[in-house]
Amino acid sequence: MNDNFTFKKHGYFRGMVITLLLALSLVLFHQCTQQPHTAYQKIKDTADAIRIINAHEHQHWPEEYGDLSYRFYHLIHSSYLMSDIVSAGGTRMDMGQIDSLSLEAHWDINGQALNYTRNTSYYSHFIKGFQKLYNFDDLYFTESNIPILSAQIEKNYQDYRSWFDSSFHKAGFELMFNDQYWKPFNTEIDERYFALVFHINPLVMHASNFPSPEDTVMIYYKAAGEGYLMNTLDDYLTYCDHLFQKNIAHEAVCVKNSLTYSRSLDFEEVSYETASTIFNKRSAKLTRGESKQIQDFMFHWIIQKSIHYDLPIQIHTGYLAGNGNNLENGKPVKLNNLFLKYPEARFVLFHGGYPWTGEYAALGKMFPNVYLDIVWLPQISREKAVLALDEMLDCVPYNKFFWGGDCAFIEESVGSLEYGKEVLAEVLASRIERGLLTDDVAFDIVKKVLRENAVEVFNLEERLNREF
């Protein structure tokens, strides 16, 4: 055998191998740089291009809390994360205490508990907001990065309205439904960002709270201020109807019931005669059963009015914010009798009914008049939201879903939107990869959940075409 030939042959093969390796590397490099074409990224890109209709928020202007200079710990205390910090052993403070302490003192009090929450969705969706709006790219809040972040917050909050405006648009929001539960009789909102939500808790709860002459229960006080007598149940209903009309005049998009923070979601049928008799007793004389009966009567009356005025009814179900309440109050199946009795009403159930996500989905599947707003579920538990949404998409048609943020300030809303998009993208990408969905239907689902379903069900078309 000719050695020279063998050498040449080896050299030829070596060249071939190198060329092949180079070609392979180029293909791999190309695939890596083609990440945007993975199913997940394509859905995420679709979501990022949508002008979001956020069907539930509690946005405040900072001045509503008083004359405050907002810093990091003011936002922490106003965020959902504070509940996890308390759950981990931390201390909740009032705004005055927060104002008076240095960042170091805050860290000494709550730093360890804050660190124990680094695994929760409340923590990680909150940090997403700062990553999106502040170019904050650390994974965690630490004693050393908080002062820089806090100084940026303080600067932005000196002109919060400008900061809100730029953040609102940067995140891709077009409209937020604002539930002002802390001032439920206010009908003035900034229409450039918000749609009015008619918060009906006081109409229900105050019916069992007919005051002694020396008391000032809010609805009676407001009614007196507007010249309405409140001596009988009929008077009370006349004033409540006036509140409906006032909210509609200000283009309220829906009614909101978050009564599960105060009582159970089972609303029995109570006759007008019984309600009328109970109404005439002073609140101190009512038994617990009687209080519940007049409240039940009022919510049925509100559903009938919502049908008359064509307003969807949003209802908080499941888990409750804060650090102490009766979880059982919010079990979604307690509402079953209402869905049967009022087929013309449109009910929108909130929060995935967590932890009863299965029965929540079953109600959406069974009733044409029950819609599902997964608002807040990704912040309560991102992984549960992924599992539950996958299950819901197995059984509920996708024209019945909405998304919302449920937050009090813009950083948290932006973080919640990022989480909402991630959950949608993860669920839908997995369904595409498993052959359960095509790309085009997955894209349609994203558009429907984040925008189009809300436009249709809440009749937003004309409002969205208006210039502000």
Ligand SMILES: [Zn+2]
């Ligand atoms: Zn809410």
